[in-house]
Amino acid sequence: MYEYSTIGWLKHCIFHPVEGFEDLRWKKKGSIPVSIAIVVFLFIAMVVDHQLTGFAYNENYVKVFNVVPLLVQSVVYFITWVVGNWALCTLLDGEGTFKRIFIYSAYALVPYIVCTFIAVILSNVLIKDESIWITAVQWLGLGWSLILMIQAMRAAHQYSFGKTLLSMVGTVIVMLLILFLAVLLISLFQQLYVFIYQIYTEILYRVRG
Helix, strand or coil: CCCCCHHHHHHHHHHCHHHHHHHHHHCCCCCHHHHHHHHHHHHHHHHHHHHHCCCCCCCCCCCCCCHHHHHHHHHHHHHHHHHHHHHHHHHCCCCCCHHHHHHHHHHHCHHHHHHHHHHHHHHCCCCHHHHHHHHHHHHHHHHHHHHHHHHHHHHHHCCCHHHHHHHHHHHHHHHHHHHHHHHHHHHHHHHHHHHHHHHHHHHHHHHHC
16 A cells, blocks of 8 residues: 555546545545545536537527526535435444545546546537547546446445445435425525515504504
C-alpha cells in the first residue's frame, strides 16, 4: 500500500477502484475540501451542459436560464444521496460514516463530470452524423462513475457485492421519500406564510380603516 498526495488518492480511486477505495478506507484518507470542490464542479458541469452544448444537440431553451433546477439536479441530489445512504446503511449495519460516504461518493463522480465537459466540447465540433462519439463519451462517464460508486459504497460499508447493490437501490427509494417530504414541507410552509400574510394585511386594513 503506497502513500499518495491528496490528488494522488483521488486518481488512485478513479483508476484502481477495487483496491483504491479499500486503501482509502484503511489509511483513513480522503479530503473534504476536494470532495466539496468536486460537487461544485458537478454543478458547473450541469450549467455548462445546459447552456453551452452545441446548437445542433442542445434541446434546452438557453435564452431563459434558471439556476434552481440545475442546483437541485446536482448539489441537492448529491446531498440527498449521502443523507439517504447514511440513514439506510446505519440500519443495515454499514460501517460507513457520513464523512466517508460524502468523500467516496464525490470521488466516484469525477469521470461523469470530466466526460460531461468533453461531450460539451465535442458537441461544438462534431456534426449531427457524428453524434455517436458524444453518446459514447456520455455513456463512458456514466458507466465509469457507476462502477466507482458501487465499489465506493462496498468499501465504505464493507458489504458484499449483492448487499451493496441492494443498499444503493434502497438509497434511491429513500432519496425519493426525502425529496417528497421536502416538497411537502416547503408547500406547507408556503401555505402557512400566505395564511399569516393574509391575516397581517387584514389586521392592517382594519387598523387603518
